[in-house]
Amino acid sequence: MLKLITIALLIFFSFTGNAQINMVVKPGGFLFMEGKDSIFFYQKSPKDKNGEYSRCNYIHPIYxxxxxRLTEDFPTDHLHHRGVFWxxxxxxIDNRQISDGWDLKNFQQKVTNFEFRLQKGVGLMxxxxEWKSPLWDNGENAYLKEDTRIIIHPKTGNYRRIDFEIRLKALTDRLSIGGSDDGKGYGGFSVRLKLPSDVAFSGANGPIEPINTAIEAGNSMNISGSFLRDGKQGGVAIWSDPSNPEPSTSWIVRKTASMQNAAFPGRKPVAIPFDQPLILKYSMLVYQDSMSPKQIKKAVK
Known part of the structure; x- marks a missing residue:
């Protein structure tokens, strides 16, 4: 539920000051801006295509x-892909599959609380x-509670930083999550970008050529190319926080018709203890021109 005080503050923020992070209420969700510049849209309400692939709790577009617009939603090759998602x-549950959150099968999400505030010029969302399934308790009660914080930093130099902290708390015993049950093992924090023909990838130690399975590339993945208007160079860098549980440096990247994925945990599921949430942290740098591994590392510290 939106808090009325928060909304009132946001309306005030939207009409005062210059070039600060603000939020505008839109049908289905919230548009975040810095001054007149759009940053991203958060999809709060369920959205579907012809009654299928219903999803919420993701970012699209990111600008x-x-x-x-840098991201895609409902792309024809993978209708379940959606902007920036996890x-x-x-x-x-008890080794029985009750949901597929990637393909959106037996999987319902509901945003039960939403807040936004400013803190020293930084936007905190x-x-x-709640995660539910018709295969668990007839879909009446949630089996997992997600608390996600997105931190929106003002633009600095040629880039903007956006941080994600995703807390997954099991509401029942014997809950576990895993990537695709194949050699790829994809799953976790993902970005579906509109990919230019000259897209290139670099990890913490230099250029990377995509392969079919996950690649060990260190804590960063830089996706660069002609992402800006008139063929100008830019890109998106993704940072996997060193505090993330292992594996935290595995990446699945694609040059065409797919997402870019910080693959966790891979094919083998990991348990989420009932008394201890699973915490995953990532950062995105949306930039123009170029960024080196050294610049990326400096930007996220």
Missing amino acids: GADGL AWHQIL NATV
Whole structure:
């Protein structure tokens, strides 16, 4: 539920000051801006395509430095892909699959609480999300509670930083999550970008050529190319926080018609203890021109 005080403050923020992070209420969710520049849209309400692939709790679009949309939603090749999202194929209770959050099968999410505030010029967005399945307790009660914080930093130099902290708390015993049950093992924090023909990838130690399975590339993945208008260079860098549980440096990247994925935990599911949430932290740098591994590391510290 939106808090009325928060909304009142946001309306005030929207009409005062210059070039600060603000939020505008829109049908289905919230648009975040810095001054007149759009940053991203958070999809709060369920959205579907012809009654299928219903999803919420994700970001689309995310905007580049020149205002161009960088992400895709409902792409024809993978209708379940959606902007910036975090999802897993295997969601198990007592080793029985009860949801597929990646393909959106037997999987319902509901945003039960949403807040936004400013703190020293930085935007703080908090969302609480219930995960349910018709295969668990007839879909009446949630089996997992997600608390996600998104921190929106003002633009600095040629980039903007956006931080994600995703807390997954089991509401029942013997809950586990895993990536695709194949050699790829994809799942977790993902970005579906509109990919230019000259897209290139670099990890913490230099250039990377995509392969079919996950690649060990260190804590960063830089996706660069002609992402801006008129073929100008730019890109998105993803940072996997060193505090993330292992594996935290595995990446699945694609040059065409797919998402880019910080693959966790891979094919083998990991348990989420009933008394201890699973915490995953990532950062995104949306930039123009270029960024080196050294610049990326400096930007996220």
